[in-house]
Amino acid sequence: MTRTVSAVTGAHVPADLPDHIRHYIGGAFVDSIDGDTFDVIDPVSNETYVRAAAGRKADIDAAVAAARTAFTDGPWPRLLPRERSRVLHRIADIVESRDARLAELESFDSGLPITQALGQARRAAENFRFFADLIVAQADDTYKVPDRQINYVNRKPIGVAGLITPWNTPFMLESWKLAPALATGNTVVLKPAEFTPLSASLWAGIFEEAGLPEGVFNLVNGLGEDAGDALVKHPDVPLISFTGESRTGQLIFANAAPYLKGLSMELGGKSPAIVFADADLDAAIDATIFGVFSLNGERCTAGSRILVERPIYDEFVERYAAQAKRVVVGYPHEAGTEVGALVHPEHYDKVMSYVEIGRTEGRLVAGGGRPAGFETGNFVAPTVFADVPADARIFQEEIFGPVVAITPFDTDAEALELANGVKYGLAAYVWTNDLKRAHNFSQAVEAGMVWLNSNNVRDLRTPFGGVKASGLGHEGGYRSIDFYTDQQAVHITLGKVHNPTFGKQEHPEPSLDDPDPR
Ligand code: NAD
Numbered sequence: 001m002t003r004t005v006s007a008v009t010g011a012h013v014p015a016d017l018p019d020h021i022r023h024y025i026g027g028a029f030v031d032s033i034d035g036d037t038f039d040v041i042d043p044v045s046n047e048t049y050v051r052a053a054a055g056r057k058a059d060i061d062a063a064v065a066a067a068r069t070a071f072t073d074g075p076w077p078r079l080l081p082r083e084r085s086r087v088l089h090r091i092a093d094i095v096e097s098r099d100a101r102l103a104e105l106e107s108f109d110s111g112l113p114i115t116q117a118l119g120q121a122r123r124a125a126e127n128f129r130f131f132a133d134l135i136v137a138q139a140d141d142t143y144k145v146p147d148r149q150i151n152y153v154n155r156k157p158i159g160v161a162g163l164i165t166p167w168n169t170p171f172m173l174e175s176w177k178l179a180p181a182l183a184t185g186n187t188v189v190l191k192p193a194e195f196t197p198l199s200a201s202l203w204a205g206i207f208e209e210a211g212l213p214e215g216v217f218n219l220v221n222g223l224g225e226d227a228g229d230a231l232v233k234h235p236d237v238p239l240i241s242f243t244g245e246s247r248t249g250q251l252i253f254a255n256a257a258p259y260l261k262g263l264s265m266e267l268g269g270k271s272p273a274i275v276f277a278d279a280d281l282d283a284a285i286d287a288t289i290f291g292v293f294s295l296n297g298e299r300c301t302a303g304s305r306i307l308v309e310r311p312i313y314d315e316f317v318e319r320y321a322a323q324a325k326r327v328v329v330g331y332p333h334e335a336g337t338e339v340g341a342l343v344h345p346e347h348y349d350k351v352m353s354y355v356e357i358g359r360t361e362g363r364l365v366a367g368g369g370r371p372a373g374f375e376t377g378n379f380v381a382p383t384v385f386a387d388v389p390a391d392a393r394i395f396q397e398e399i400f401g402p403v404v405a406i407t408p409f410d411t412d413a414e415a416l417e418l419a420n421g422v423k424y425g426l427a428a429y430v431w432t433n434d435l436k437r438a439h440n441f442s443q444a445v446e447a448g449m450v451w452l453n454s455n456n457v458r459d460l461r462t463p464f465g466g467v468k469a470s471g472l473g474h475e476g477g478y479r480s481i482d483f484y485t486d487q488q489a490v491h492i493t494l495g496k497v498h499n500p501t502f503g504k505q506e507h508p509e510p511s512l513d514d515p516d517p518r
Contacts, residue, residue, distance in 0.1 A: 011044035011377070012333035014104050021052035021197050023059055023221060024204040026066035027214030033058040038223065040197060043111035043341040043348075044331060044377040052197045055222030060189065060230035063218040067160040067187040068236050070215030077157045077185035081135040088132035088183055090210035095125035095175075098206075102199060106171055107332040109198035111341035111378060114333050116295055124175035130460045131183040134481065147495055154488040157185030158262070161239040161484060162231040164224075164252075165200075167193035167343050168298040168400075174200055177241045180480035182216065189218045189237065191228050193244075195344045197221045224248065232256050239484065242266070243300075245398075246424070246469045253472075264483050265472040266300070266465060268398040269426030271447065272419040273303035274409075277311040279431035280453070285319055287455045288404075291429060293327050293382050296339055297402035298347075300470075301427040301449070301456050305388075305395060306406045307418050313408040317386045320406065321365035324382045327402075329371045339402050341378040348378035351401030354394055358385045361392035362405060390421050398424065412437060420446045425468035427456065448474065 021040065022029040030053075031037075037051040053059075071077055076084070095102065103118035112120070140153040163177040170192060181188050192200035200219060207217045220227050224244075232240055232255045242252050243266040256263055273288045275281075291303035308316045330337030342348045355368060367383030380402055388395050388405035395405050409415040419428060428447035432438050442450040448466040451457070458464070465474035475483060 010331045011042060012108065012331065013042075013049070014108050017105075018050060018198075018201065021050055021201045021221060023053050023055055023063065024201075024217070024219040025059070025063045026069075026218065027208075029204065030062075032056065032222075033062070038194060038221075040109070040195075041344070042108055043343050043345075046345050046377065050198070052194075052221045055191075055220035055227035055230075057226075057230040059220050059222070060191075060227055060234060063189045063220045064160055064231075064234050064236050066215045067189050067218050070213060071157070071159050071187040074187070074213050074215055076182075076187060076213050076216045079185070081138065081183075084183060084185065085132040085136045087211050088128045088179065091206055091212075092125040092128040092132065094206045094209055095121065095128065098202075099125070102171060102202065104333070105202070106196075106199045107340070109196045110167060110170060110343050111332050112169070112295060112298075113330070113337040113340045115335060115337075117332075120169045120172040124172045127172070127175040127179045127460070131179040131480070134477070135183045138481065140487075148498060149491055149493055151489060151491045154490050155184075155481075155485045156488060158238050158484065158486055159186060160237045161186045161188045161241060162234070162237040163188055163190045164228050164231065164240065164242045164244065165190070165192050166244045167195040168300070169295060170196040171199040171202075173243055174203065176475070177243075178203070178217070180475070181239075181241070181484050182212070184481055184484040186239070186484055187216045187218075189220060189231060191220055191222065191224075191231050194221070194223050195347075228252075229255065232261075233259070235259060238262060240264070241475070241483070249471070262483065263472065264465075264475055266475070267426075267469060267471045268400075268424060269300050269302065269466060269470050270305060270396065270398050270422045270424040271301055271303050271427040271429070272305045272307055272445070273429040274307045274415050274419055274431065274441065274445075275309065275312070275316060276415075276430075276432035276434070276437065277309040278433045279312075280433065281312065281316065281319075283453070284431040285316070285323060287429065287431075289320065289323050289327065290455055292404045293324070293339055293402050296342055297351075297382075298343065298400050302400075303427070303429050304399065304404055305418075305422075306404060307409050307415050308406060309415070310408050310410050317365060317384075317406055321384050321386070324366040324384045324404075327382045329374065329379055329381060339380075339382055342380060342401055343378070345378060347400070348380065351380055351399055351403060354397070354399045354401070354403055355380070355383055358383070358388075358392075358394045358403065358405070361394055362386060362388035367402070390418055396422050412441060416441065416444055423469040424466065426466035426470035427451070429455070 332340035362385030367381035463474035464476035
């Protein structure tokens with residue numbers, strides 16, 4: 001494969017890029033009905049490298065119609081779980097076998113460091129494998145009322161699932177929705193993020209090769225306010241699984257309300273890492289560096305606020321800042337790069353504006369702008385502010401870049417108040433060797449997920465999701481299966497029919513044995 005590196009920008013341009021990106025509807029690649037397209041840029045040169053079809057309502061209508069037909073008339077929802085599982089495992093095999101190419105394209109399109117993009121490609125395969133296994137092991141509830149009833153759960157796919165995803169780890173996050181939606185027998189319309197449509201365009205070929213029936217997977221590219229909005233408002237789409245910003249989630253919630261759709265919302269975060277004085281400091285520093293600077297800081301579960309107990313505060317800040325300065329900023333395709341380029345100049349401007357705000361709110365101890373040697377592209381040096389007060393904007397607001405706020409605390413109660421004192425509640429990381437404190441603090445912190453003396457290491461069986469402004473509903477393990485299925489309760493009378501009898505008495509007595517008078 002030929003590789004080119006632009007001499008001007010240092011951008012690596014993968015070979016064999018598509019000449020344009022199209023929708024995939026009913027088993028065929030198609031352009032937008034009105035022929036419209038939008039520019040897609042790479043984050044190192046910030047130049048347009050491809051144009052993508054810009055979907056609107058008419059394209060969403062076509063995709064939903066195809067998905068609906070595949071659901072009502074096609075084989076997919078009616079296959080045995082084992083048969084669907086086989087297709088999902090084949091998908092995982094194909095993704096694994098192409099992990100290097102996937103990582104190359106993802107890194108080019110999103111600016112993620114290549115090694116981390118490779119990890120995300122493998123995780124995408126794992127998501128398919130996990131749900132492939134889960135549906136064949138799936139058992140549903142049955143309840144017996146002796147001599148009266150047997151009641152069981154008839155689990156059914158719901159229909160066309162609308163999947164709307166962000167740009168931070170595009171392919172992996174798409175797989176997190178596609179795998180359970182498909183595993184449970186639904187058909188889907190995916191609307192990927194407009195900043196990063198490249199890797200999503202690979203799903204169609206992967207699914208065709210794995211034997212997914214036509215029409216089960218549909219993809220419409222486009223802007224959120226056009227294609228995304230039309231998907232949310234489509235009456236034949238009963239489910240929307242959304243990952244993105246909290247304020248977009250609020251809008252989608254309101255737009256879906258008239259249709260009473262099932263909604264799963266994985267939203268923003270401003271997660272705290274709380275480091276107590278008795279913690280393993282070396283491990284805590286390594287983990288909190290990785291926790292906010294991995295994935296370029298464009299990570300929903302980033303530990304972007306570090307709360308440090310006063311006795312170790314000065315040492316922590318000094319060591320943290322020194323290590324942050326050593327984090328390697330580089331071109332995304334280079335193996336040694338730890339922080340690459342932010343996804344888009346608009347996002348770069350947003351992150352840089354917070355760096356400027358931070359200068360007035362805290363004490364800058366590392367980074368603070370564009371790193372030396374990177375005159376163009378969306379590069380931001382890992383940036384650390386210490387002594388950040390709880391009312392600072394860089395403490396309260398999601399920056400979604402390589403910027404961290406460090407704040408001291410004196411007591412457990414103060415640490416908890418600081419940890420909980422933001423509108424978000426996605427993740428929390430607690431560093432202490434005191435067993436009682438570890439559990440008491442973890443249980444009291446307002447976060448959907450807590451890691452104790454650990455970085456963000458996922459177990460796919462556990463619930464994933466946030467509280468407060470960080471989300472609504474949880475996916476992960478059986479919770480994903482629950483979201484993408486209806487659980488119909490079927491009740492069977494055993495023996496004699498148990499009826500209060502109406503209308504046979506001249507002066508009816510009130511019935512006292514209706515067990516559930518609803
Ligand atoms: P975003 O909300 O701007 O966009 C997400 C998706 O929604 C995109 O596909 C976009 O086109 C679409 N969209 C935008 N407006 C829409 C509308 N009105 N109707 C329907 N769809 C619309 O988010 P982003 O900037 O792409 O992603 C970053 C955000 O995602 C951060 O806040 C981050 O924390 C969050 N995130 C959360 C998780 C999680 O699991 N909780 C994971 C990753 C990212």
